[in-house]
Amino acid sequence: MINANPTETPIFLVVAAALIDRDQRIFVQQRATGKQHGGLWEFPGGKVEPGEAPEVALARELDEELGINVAPSALRPLSFATVSSADRHLLLLLYCAREWTGSPRAISAASTRWVHVESLRQLAMPPADLPLVDVLAQELSPIRCSSGNA
Numbered sequence: 312m313i314n315a316n317p318t319e320t321p322i323f324l325v326v327a328a329a330l331i332d333r334d335q336r337i338f339v340q341q342r343a344t345g346k347q348h349g350g351l352w353e354f355p356g357g358k359v360e361p362g363e364a365p366e367v368a369l370a371r372e373l374d375e376e377l378g379i380n381v382a383p384s385a386l387r388p389l390s391f392a393t394v395s396s397a398d399r400h401l402l403l404l405l406y407c408a409r410e411w412t413g414s415p416r417a418i419s420a421a422s423t424r425w426v427h428v429e430s431l432r433q434l435a436m437p438p439a440d441l442p443l444v445d446v447l448a449q450e451l452s453p454i455r456c457s458s459g460n461a
C-alpha cells in the first residue's frame with residue numbers, strides 16, 4: 312500500500328540516458344541478477360547522490376557503468392516518469408545524448424544492446440520505462456533529439 316503520509320515517503324531521484332547513435336539506435340543494458348529489477352533492460356544511469364546536480368550525476372554514472380565520457384551539457388532532458396511504492400516515490404529523469412567519447416561497454420550490467428526504438432518495446436523493462444519508450448519513439452520520428460551531427 313502506498314504510504315499516504317507525504318513526509319514519510321522520500322523521493323528517490325534516478326537519472327538515465329538514452330544514448331542515440333548515427334543509425335538512430337538506442338543503447339540499453341540488462342540489469343544484473345540480484346539487483347532490483349534484475350534481468351530487465353534499462354537505460355544506463357543511477358541514483359543522484361545528495362548535493363549532486365542531475366546532469367553531473369548522470370555523466371558520473373555513464374563513466375562508471377559504461378566507461379564513456381559525456382559532457383553534462385550534452386545531456387538533453389527528454390522526459391520523466393514516476394512510480395510510487397510503499398517506501399518511496401521513484402522519480403526517473405530521462406535524458407538523451409548523441410555525443411560522447413569512448414565506446415560503451417558493460418562494466419556492471421549483465422548484457423548490453425543497441426536497438427531501434429521499435430525493438431525496445433520487445434524488451435522487458437521496469438514499469439517506469441514504458442511511458443519513456445513512447446516519448447522516445449515520438450522524439451525519434453521525426454528526429455527532434457538531435458545535436459546536428461546525425
Ligand SMILES: Nc1nc2c([nH]c(=O)n2[C@H]2C[C@H](O)[C@@H](COP(=O)(O)OP(=O)(O)OP(=O)(O)O)O2)c(=O)[nH]1
Pocket residue numbers: 325326327347348352353354355356357358359403437438439440
Ligand atoms: N538506471 C536506471 N534505473 C532505472 C531505470 N528504470 C527504473 O525503474 N530504474 C530504477 C531501478 C532502481 O531501483 C533505480 C536505479 O538504482 P540503481 O541501484 O541501479 O542505481 P545505482 O547505479 O546508483 O546503484 P548502485 O548499483 O551503484 O548501488 O532506478 C532505468 O531505465 N535506468
